[in-house]
Amino acid sequence: MMPFVNLTGQREAYREELEAAERAVLDSGCYIGGPEVKALEAELADYCNSGNSDAGKQGSFAGKDRAEPETRAIACASGTDALTIALMALGLKPGDEVIVPDFTFIAPAESVAYLGGIPRFADIDPETLLIDPESVKALIGPKTRGIIGVDLFGQCAPFTELRRIADEHGLWVIEDAAQAFGATAGTQHACTFGDISITSFYPSKPLGCYGDGGALFTQNNELATKIRQIANHGSRERYLHETLGMNSRLDALQAAVLRVKLRHLEEELKVRRENARKYDEFFAEYNAGIRASGGNDGAKIVPQHIEYGCTSTYAQYTVLADDRNSFIAKLDAAGIPHCIHYPQPLHEQPCFRGLAQGCENKNAIMASQKAVSLPVCAFTDVDFIINKLRSVL
Ligand SMILES: Cc1ncc(COP(=O)(O)O)c(C=O)c1O
Structure with missing residues (x-):
């Protein structure tokens, strides 16, 4: 029976490039972090900051213009980790409420609850299947801290409206683009809509590696520093741990695979x-x-x-x-x-x-x-x- 996602067909198509990239990492002696991961982060950020798709030429989308200033990308071990790190960087505390769509993969609600927060479930639009801003408004209360918009099945959530609501109530916005790296809304790429945005490189995702992987994106320097620190045991300087963090790193081998696949995205x-x-x-x-x-x-x-x-x-x-x-x-x-x-x-x-x-x-x-x-x-x-x-x- 044909597979739901034809990953072996894709590997066959890029076999030479993939094998050369994989061999170079295996021969390098550098398997976690290092130059491959750094290069991938720069390429992911460049992609998000560029207008390298046909979108935006279509006109009337009411979203804000190109992301300014530039978006930065930070790789980590999975999309779920990326959500958890994003919530930690934004200072989520036990008892804080976060509005998430009711119809999506569990990870956004799970990561809120994992940190002691309370997910509040917003309804979706019956046609786009994306979080419904009217339902979001109805859930806002004194404990609400933020909104997670999910780019479900690869289409960007309605971030113009979500941002307007968030600004009005002093909330932050996370964009869960686990399924949507490469999507666009107006002139803007997915992964540029949140205070922090995240994606997943799970093998079957539109940009997938050969294991688990993920990345966070932000245009805010302070948040970028916090994200790196949290993903690296709360440490900016070796063996100095200013905060509690976690071990969430992308392997060099996965980064090398992703760099090949990004070229074909x-x-x-x-x-x-x-x-x-x-x-x-x-x-x-x-x-x-x-x-x-x-x-x-x-x-x-x-x-x-x-x-x-x-x-x-x-x-x-x-x-x-x-x-x-x-x-x-x-x-x-x-x-x-x-x-x-x-x-x-x-x-x-x-x-x-x-x-x-x-x-x-x-x-x-x-x-x-x-x-x-x-x-x-x-x-x-x-x-x-x-x-x-x-x-x-
Ligand atoms: C919407 C959404 N968010 C988060 C995730 C979590 O990503 P990962 O599997 O890389 O942890 C997924 C994965 O399926 C997802 O679909």
């Missing part, structure tokens, strides 16, 4: 976006066919809406299927890989029992009942999948 994103366009076209035809035949309107399959002026990384291609069980049975029959991101809203997770009272996030609940993700990476044959879909739907 833009071309891969183009293919992902073209794959998504083909799916969009197919599902538009399919839904129109149902309508035209006066058929069961309860069988619609509607892709995540991407806002005008935004480009997604399509970490996966996610649709809302009215009749998910029947859609999945057809995917199984056709041998099309699929995943459910995510089968429960966070407030229903057993570990957050007790925080969920009064949570009536109807859109998050709806999305968790309808969401199905399809393969979309640059090494997936989406034409083949669409032909299969045509035969079973």
Whole structure:
């Protein structure tokens, strides 16, 4: 069966470059930190600060202009660590409340709770599936310290509105771009919207390595210094530990792999976006066919809406299927890989029992009942999948 993310196909395509980069690190004797990691951090920051995608040429997005001053990147051991470090750098204390989207991977809420904070779950927009600013407003109280916006499935959260709300109430904003390195909103790249932004290099992410990895991004010098210190045992000077920190470092081998893949990211994103366009076209035809035949309107399959002026990384291609069980049975029959991101809203997770009272996030609940993700990476044959879909739907 074809894989959900074709990592071996990608490795085959870049094999020579990857093997040369991997060999150079293994022969160097420098395996943690060092020049590869430093070079990667500079390249990630350059990418985020540059206008090296087609986005922004589309015009009317109401986001702020290019990030000023420059964004800095600091590598660490995973996206989850990056969130925890970001919260520590922003001074989260036990009992502080942080607003997170109810429909996403657990890490943002988990890292808040891990530090003794209280995640408050905001509902999502039913079409973009991103955190709903109106729901955020309703959750703000005296203990609220910040908002984590998640760039779900690769589309930037509504940071213009989130920033306006945060400024009004003296809150900070974290951008969780774990799924979205390479996305844009207007002229701005993902990883430049938060006071601190983070990404993940988990292997199946749009920019993934061959193990765990992550990075933090900020335009604030003071926060950049704190982040480095926290990620390195609270130390700026060897064996002097000014604060408590943690060990969260990226291996040189992972940095070398990421540097190769970063060189190919833009071309891969183009293919992902073209794959998504083909799916969009197919599902538009399919839904129109149902309508035209006066058929069961309860069988619609509607892709995540991407806002005008935004480009997604399509970490996966996610649709809302009215009749998910029947859609999945057809995917199984056709041998099309699929995943459910995510089968429960966070407030229903057993570990957050007790925080969920009064949570009536109807859109998050709806999305968790309808969401199905399809393969979309640059090494997936989406034409083949669409032909299969045509035969079973
Ligand atoms: C939205 C989101 N945030 C954070 C993470 C955590 O990243 P990592 O797996 O690198 O710890 C993930 C990973 O799937 C994610 O999807």
